[in-house]
Each structure stands twice: as C-alpha cells, then as structure tokens.
Amino acid sequence: MNINSGIAKTYILSNRKLTAVGILGVLLGMSVYIFMNSLLVGFDKSSNKSIFRVNSHITVYKDDEISKELPKEKNKFFLIVNPTVVPNQNTIENPQLVMKTISQHSDVVEVSPQVMSSVFYNNGRTQIPGNAFGVVPEEANRMYHIESFMVEGDFNRLASNPNGIIIGSGIAEKMNVFLNDNINITSSKGVNRTFKVMGIFKTNNSVVDKSKSYVNIAASQQMLKEGNAYITEIHVNVKDQEKAEDIAAQLSKITGYKAEGWKSANETFMAANKMRKIIITFVSLTILLIAGFGIYNILNMTVSQKINDIAILKAMGFKGKDVVRIFVTQAVSIGVIGVMGGVLMSTIMITLLKKVYLGGDIGYFPIDYEPTKYAQGIFIGLFITFFAGYIPAKKAAKVDPVEIFRK
C-alpha cells in the first residue's frame, strides 16, 4: 500500500468514533436521498398512469375563435368594439386528412378520433349529467389501456356491439345498473337511446367514474344528429410523453387546429407535481449536504489534531500534495463506506415499502429501485465527500512545519 493511504488508514482506524459518526452521516444522507428520489419517481409514474387513463398525450380540437380585425384597407380602419367568440361548429373539418397528416409525424405512435357529447343518464325521473365518448374501441384501448381498469365486463365487446356502452363505476352505482343491463341516455340534441352495458370501468378518479362512458363513435355521432365525418377531437399518443408539449405545438402548426399537450391540459396537477419535486430534491440534497458538512467538520478536526504530524511529515519530505492525498483519502474512504451503506439501507427501505399495500387508486406503495437515482445519489455523495475532504486537506497542505516546531 502507498504510504499516504497507509497513513490515512491509520488515522481512520485510530479515531473510530469520529469515523463512525462520519460514515453514519453519509449513510443516512445517502439513503434518504436515494429513497426520497425513488419515491418521487414512483409518485410521478403512478400519477402519470392515472392521468393517462383519461388523457392522451396530445388532444387536437377546434378552439373557440375570437372575432378578429379585418385586413386593413387603404384609408379605412376597422375597429372591433366588443370582440366575442365567433359562433362556429366545434368540429374538425375533413378529419380523415387531418388524422393522416398527424400520423405522418415521426413521433406520433397512435391517433384516434373521438366524438364527445354531453348526455344525461336517465334513471326514472332522475337524470345524471355526464359525457359519452364516442371512440373506436381498439384504438381507445391501445391509448388508455381501458382493459386494465375494467372492473366488470370486457371492453372489447364494445366493438362488436353498436348499441354497447362502457360506463364508469360511479354511474353504475347511482343508476343501480349491472353488466348487460340496459341504460337510457338523452343527448344534448334531445336524442334518446338505450344502450346495453358491456362493461364497467373504474379509474379511481371519482369525477370521471361518475360521469364518463364510452360508446362506439357512430353511436355518438347519431346521438348528436351528425354524419360520420363529424369528429370533435383527435387524440394522439407520441413516443416520448415528455416531448408532448413540443410536438403539440408542431401539430398545431401543421393542422391549423389547437393541439394541447397533457401537461398543459393538467396544469394544476403538473404544478403540484413540480412542487413536490422541488421540495423533495431540495430536502434530499440538503440532507446530503449536511452529511458533507459532517465530513468537513471531522476532517477539520483531524487536521487540527494532527497538525504536529503534518509538520513532521513535511519535514521528512512529504509534499503538499501528499498531505492532500492523506486527508482526501480519509474523507473519501468515509464517503465510500457511507455511500455503500446508504445504498444498502435505501435498498432495504424500498424493498420493505414496496410490499406495503395502500389500496385505492395507488395499490402497492408506488416506489421502485430507480437506477438513475442510485447513480445520481452515489455521484453526488462522492462528489460532496471529496470536496468536504479536499478543503481541510488543502489547509493541511499549507501548514508551515517551522511554525509548528517553534511552538
């Protein structure tokens, strides 16, 4: 072993208490960092999962338009005194062409048209307001994985059943209907129609579960007294959901319709996510930093305790950089042991928590071993310990032996 590391080792072993405190600090900081950040990723994944049960990555629709000024003409100025929304049909013209254009975008993986209509679910004299979504069943299932949150029935039966409907569990409860029962619906255009319940889903978003139903797109068009070219929304899924906003902007430009990414559509929700992320990042980094201060303190203490040793070593021909190595080795050893302990500890904590069943929307505790967070934690942990050791070591390297010997 190199003499510098040999000396570092002796210092580590001869001051076990201090070393243990340092290691424990890093270990705790490290495990909290990895654990909390893995938790964050878990939360995000689970909340994204519930978002994507009801949202596509991008929704393309016709936005309301405000009346605009007319083009300027010579010697004439137009002034709009009271701009209002232009009465217009909220429908996409020539949807087949628009959909084709969208699906040619290289990032787009799934395109599905929808016809949304406001309806009343009739139960005797009571009426429950809600929305019936006309979809192409296979496409909708690919997009929202509806099959995965069905509680009764089979979503695929919708395709072969023009009169079929899949309803939210809240509606089923209120209306007291079961699988294969009939349910009567009135649309905003006054069309009345009876559907057969092919299945019941539960997203665990109670608002959705109490109002939403899926029908075939043709049925929905008929309810609105429209033809088969009538499409209110085009839903789009892309390869990387994180890029949805950018792609939405591009689609908006290409198609001329409003395209909105899932993040803008769920702004409040995303803001809450962001806040959670900031808080957890801040707290976990602070804890790691405190562990770094611990090491800094310990090294500072060691340097002051060993100032005589440093003077002797320098007198015997140890260079400044040898002294730096001795103390940095000490710090990094504490850091490495602490980091390994922290990795082990957080893995144990995640393993235990993963098994905790919470029920409800979430199911098992939404945490998993996140390799990137492990890597990040290890990197930051070692980085901090290195610097926490380097600063006192640099100080030690500057010790003037003559000054010490004179005392």
Place this chain on the structure above:
Amino acid sequence: MSSVLKTENVNKFFYDPTEFQVLKNISFEVQKGEFLSMIGKSGSGKSTLLYILSTMDTNYSGALWIDNQKMTGLSIDELAQIRNQKIGFVFQFHYLLPEFSCLKNVMIPALKLNQLEEKEIEARAYDKLKMLGLEDQALKPANKLSGGQQQRVAIARALINDPLIIMGDEPTGNLDSRNTNLVFDILQDLTRTYGQTIIAVTHDDDFAKKSDRIIEMMDGEIIS
C-alpha cells in the same frame, strides 16, 4: 574533502512584533564526514539557522548549497524531495507520529522515498532500532514510550534513508548521560564509517567538545 553544505551571507529578519534581525551574515561550510556542533545562548538563533539549513525555512536572504546544489530558489516540492533523500532530522522535542508503532515511525521516510521493498525497509528499520537499543519497543505505539526512548526512535528514523546530512536540534536533550554517550558514539561512527555529516545544536558542552568542530553563535552571528 568535499563540501556538503555551504551558506553565503544568510540574513533573516522577523517582523513580528518588531523588526528584528535574527541571523546576520551567516557564512560557513561543512565538509563531508564532519561532526559539527552548534552552541550558543538561548535565543542566539541556532534553531532558526538549523531550519534554514534543513530547507524547511525558505524565508531568508543569502544562499544555501547542499551537496553542491543550490537550494535557494528551489520550489517547495523540490526541497521536500531533497529533504526526504538527503537530510535526516532529530527535533528539539522528539516528534514522532503517536498513533504509529516505533517501527512504522522509523519506516515512514523510507516508504516515502519508495526505493526499497517494504520488507527490506522493515528489516532496516529494525536494525536501526536495535542499534539504539530499542528492538524490544519496535511494535509499541510511539506514544507509549518514555521521552528518552522516543528521542532515540527519532534518531533511528533520521538514519533510515542513509542521509548525507543528519541535523539535530538538541538530539540528546532528553537523554541521560549513558544514552547521550550511546547516541554520540553512533553518530560519530556514522561520520567515520559511512562519511555521513552531522550538524547538531546542543547545550551539552561535553557533547560539543567531543565533536570535530564547534560553531558558537551569539545574537545571530557566528562568533567562533
């Protein structure tokens, strides 16, 4: 005979608390194999001079040569390398690393020099300790030894790299007369047998008289 150490007009000032010239025009030469004693009243500047000769103190004017190489103006790292190789030290107050065994303490300069296998270094260190009558203390931690024993360990450590020059600031200050004589004889033998050079600051007149040459200092000047 060849010169191993030479100074030319070394002057040093302290400015704190007041300006004070601690060394005045120090010029002298030491020959290879010489046993030199440096005496003088307390405060006359012996230690200060020795720190300059040892290359640890670079804050002076004038010039210093060791082994015909000019030390003045070399970088701190270059000087450290030279110290490691060519100079052995015994300090005024025995300075060992308390958490290491005596053997390890003796070995450290050689491990730093890194020219021999660790096994060889260990054997050599053991020999040196034996020479100073400390073979049975070799594995004890340094801080478990008496003051005199520690000082002898420090002497053994100064010898480990077969330095050209061994410098001591009262190397026998903590020793009884029997051990003082033992150390003197060992040091003298080194000069006679191996041609190593000794520069020792001492308050012990008998010790000084037995050596080859005495330099006496007073108020920062060499007076004889």
